[in-house]
Amino acid sequence: MIAALYFSKMDHSPELARHEDRDRFVLSKGHGAPALYAALAECGYFDREALFTLRRMNSILSGHPYSPSTPGVEVCTGSLGQGLSIANGLALANRLDGKKGRVYVMLGDGETQEGQVWEAAMSSAHYKLDTVVALLDNNGLQIDGRVAEIMGIEPIRGKWEAFGWAVREIDGHDMGAILAALDWADAPDGKPKLIWAHTVKGKGVSFMENKVGYHGLPPTAEELERAVAELSAS
Amino acid sequence: MSFTEHKSLRDAYGATLAELGALYPDIVALDADLSGSTRTSKFAAKFPKRFFNMGVAEADMMSTAAGFAAAGKIPFASTFAVFASGRAWDQVRQSVCLSRLNVKIVASHGGISVGEDGPTHQALEDIALMRALPFMNVVVPCDAHETAAVIRAAAEHIGPMYVRTAREKFPVVLPPETKFTLGKGTLLRQGADVAVIACGYMVSQALLAAEKLAGEGIEASVVNMSTIKPLDEDMVTQMATTCGAIVTAEEHSITGGLGAAVAEVVCETEPVPVIRMGMKSPVGQSGKPEELLDFYGMNPAGVAEAVYKAIALKRRMAGGTR
Numbered sequence: 001m002i003a004a005l006y007f008s009k010m011d012h013s014p015e016l017a018r019h020e021d022r023d024r025f026v027l028s029k030g031h032g033a034p035a036l037y038a039a040l041a042e043c044g045y046f047d048r049e050a051l052f053t054l055r056r057m058n059s060i061l062s063g064h065p066y067s068p069s070t071p072g073v074e075v076c077t078g079s080l081g082q083g084l085s086i087a088n089g090l091a092l093a094n095r096l097d098g099k100k101g102r103v104y105v106m107l108g109d110g111e112t113q114e115g116q117v118w119e120a121a122m123s124s125a126h127y128k129l130d131t132v133v134a135l136l137d138n139n140g141l142q143i144d145g146r147v148a149e150i151m152g153i154e155p156i157r158g159k160w161e162a163f164g165w166a167v168r169e170i171d172g173h174d175m176g177a178i179l180a181a182l183d184w185a186d187a188p189d190g191k192p193k194l195i196w197a198h199t200v201k202g203k204g205v206s207f208m209e210n211k212v213g214y215h216g217l218p219p220t221a222e223e224l225e226r227a228v229a230e231l232s233a234s
Numbered sequence: 235m236s237f238t239e240h241k242s243l244r245d246a247y248g249a250t251l252a253e254l255g256a257l258y259p260d261i262v263a264l265d266a267d268l269s270g271s272t273r274t275s276k277f278a279a280k281f282p283k284r285f286f287n288m289g290v291a292e293a294d295m296m297s298t299a300a301g302f303a304a305a306g307k308i309p310f311a312s313t314f315a316v317f318a319s320g321r322a323w324d325q326v327r328q329s330v331c332l333s334r335l336n337v338k339i340v341a342s343h344g345g346i347s348v349g350e351d352g353p354t355h356q357a358l359e360d361i362a363l364m365r366a367l368p369f370m371n372v373v374v375p376c377d378a379h380e381t382a383a384v385i386r387a388a389a390e391h392i393g394p395m396y397v398r399t400a401r402e403k404f405p406v407v408l409p410p411e412t413k414f415t416l417g418k419g420t421l422l423r424q425g426a427d428v429a430v431i432a433c434g435y436m437v438s439q440a441l442l443a444a445e446k447l448a449g450e451g452i453e454a455s456v457v458n459m460s461t462i463k464p465l466d467e468d469m470v471t472q473m474a475t476t477c478g479a480i481v482t483a484e485e486h487s488i489t490g491g492l493g494a495a496v497a498e499v500v501c502e503t504e505p506v507p508v509i510r511m512g513m514k515s516p517v518g519q520s521g522k523p524e525e526l527l528d529f530y531g532m533n534p535a536g537v538a539e540a541v542y543k544a545i546a547l548k549r550r551m552a553g554g555t556r
Contacts, residue, residue: 092302096307
């Protein structure tokens with residue numbers, strides 16, 4: 001989904017990083033930072049070599065997005081539940097100034113257990129922010145186990161629709177479906193959009209798929225080799 | 235000496251913000267269902283399209299304000315001090331301060347003078363909570379005139395700022411066109427025996443106490459330390475050097491506020507006795523503001539009592555005896 005945003009959908013560029021009409025992305029589930037960093041490096045926001053310094057001292061790449069040190073990162077996230085509110089502020093400011101940039105925000109499914117997400121969901125709908133697009137990364141897992149067992153968040157569609165959102169459910173690994181959903185979200189219909197994406201944590205790596213343990217655990221060198229081999233073969 | 239004029243700090247905030255709205259097209263105001271109380275309603279009436287009521291959702295309000303700032307706006311977010319500093323602390327920390335965004339938080343209803351609303355609504359920890367945050371500036375104006383100057387400075391300054399106003403009208407201490415410089419304390423009265431470093435409501439009470447003390451032969455300096463962070467360390471050290479004893483006075487818990495900030499500097503630069511005057515009780519209670527201020531010693535007598543302690547300590551240290 002981040003690839004779809006950065007390499008296709010979003011109007012952005014590192015040369016015009018402060019370009020006022022740009023589309024913006026807020027990674028509310030800040031622990032997904034490595035994916036964001038990879039996309040930013042690929043787009044040229046910083047040197048790819050920086051990726052190998054992730055989470056190390058003096059790196060520009062913190063464990064969670066830290067905007068003061070990383071080009072292309074809009075705000076700090078990681079303490080969960082704050083990104084949608086920030087997206088609303090960005091969208092309201094754009095509306096005031098007649099800027100056409102859209103604001104994309106990625107939420108984790110476990111993250112929606114945070115009350116602030118629902119305060120923000122209410123605000124997006126109240127202010128008819130149809131330029132706000134939330135992508136829900138519904139992999140069904142959180143740190144302590146399965147979302148459904150830790151603190152169930154269903155009915156997902158019912159909750160978001162009741163809060164005034166338009167909801168589209170997709171397979172989060174189907175690039176065609178992701179791009180179609182992002183185009184669907186362009187509709188200027190006065191409603192914020194939720195792209196409810198079913199995903200599999202660790203997708204494409206047999207021994208990582210759907211494993212709670214890999215939420216924040218890097219692979220060993222041997223695991224990395226197997227994982228890269230599997231991903232290259234697929 | 236007595237103060238004949240009393241004016242509302244939150245009225246000054248509302249009026250100044252509405253006035254600044256015309257000068258700064260990028261100012262927007264946010265409130266969490268308390269716009270009538272915080273006085274952002276004045277701005278809302280004049281600039282309805284630039285006012286955003288976020289409902290009873292302070293956490294959402296602070297992060298939304300951060301979003302506005304990230305897009306280049308100058309958001310002023312207001313609610314009661316307990317909610318601004320406590321309810322939304324993590325949002326202020328991450329969305330605003332760590333992200334180094336230009337959000338102004340102007341919180342009304344600081345201190346015990348909130349009155350009848352009781353312990354849950356009396357902010358006695360807000361200065362401590364906000365002072366601990368990285369990159370945050372913390373300002374507690376002493377009267378309505380200084381509030382107007384502080385709000386103007388807040389609009390001009392780039393970076394996060396927390397400004398504490400109050401529910402009650404405070405005695406007018408400073409002239410109408412008073413100037414404010416972030417990070418600078420103001421010496422309002424000079425005396426060599428003790429320095430009273432005060433903020434907010436306690437500035438007026440310190441001046442009254444100094445007058446009373448002068449009648450007893452004790453000459454007190456009085457400093458209006460409206461900026462708690464960044465603290466005017468030169469002024470604090472100067473007071474320690476010239477007076478040899480310091481009393482801090484604030485309408486806030488004696489833990490973590492102005493008193494703590496001053497003591498931190500004094501003990502590392504020019505160690506002299508520091509008596510922290512403020513709320514010693516961990517919580518307040520419901521009551522009329524003037525009754526509560528008297529009961530908890532937030533008055534000239536309370537300041538004077540702290541001054542006697544400070545001077546006694548100073549003498550003890552000079553004599554090297556107990």
